[in-house]
Amino acid sequence: WYQRRVREAVVSTQSTGSSGINAEYGWHPTQRGILATGSGQNDQRLVVWDLAAGSYKNCIDTKSQVTGVLWSPDNSSLLTSHGHFDPNLRVWDLKDNVNTSKLTGHSNMIVSIAMSPINQSVMSLSADESLRLWNVFAKNAQSNRSKQSSLMFSLDKIR
Numbered sequence: 001w002y003q004r005r006v007r008e009a010v011v012s013t014q015s016t017g018s019s020g021i022n023a024e025y026g027w028h029p030t031q032r033g034i035l036a037t038g039s040g041q042n043d044q045r046l047v048v049w050d051l052a053a054g055s056y057k058n059c060i061d062t063k064s065q066v067t068g069v070l071w072s073p074d075n076s077s078l079l080t081s082h083g084h085f086d087p088n089l090r091v092w093d094l095k096d097n098v099n100t101s102k103l104t105g106h107s108n109m110i111v112s113i114a115m116s117p118i119n120q121s122v123m124s125l126s127a128d129e130s131l132r133l134w135n136v137f138a139k140n141a142q143s144n145r146s147k148q149s150s151l152m153f154s155l156d157k158i159r
Contacts, residue, residue: 026069038066073119081110101149131155
């Protein structure tokens, strides 16, 4: 059943006005049937699908090719990586559908992103042959509020 719904979400273009192929996917870590998709250069949308309902919950025009999608530890936002014309990481608030943070440093398309096991930092790998470790979802120990996103480590020309 879910495979059929995923195909419908990936192929569906009428409900979101999407015109591109959904290239990146991220299942919600705790809610069954919730899928985030990011699409390529022609479409540039980030869509959160409710597959059980057969509809979408959020649709955001990222204005750039989406190359990766990760859920935040509290599931209130998504982290996306982007392509050639905007090789940055962005955090999107799903309540207000707005970009709350932009992490810069790569000079070419980000080809892969991965969350750390403790869900505070993210590693990004770029076509510019650099590897970056970002402090994205860390909390301030005293207030339990999110810290400002920042670059923690950079390794250039990894080849």
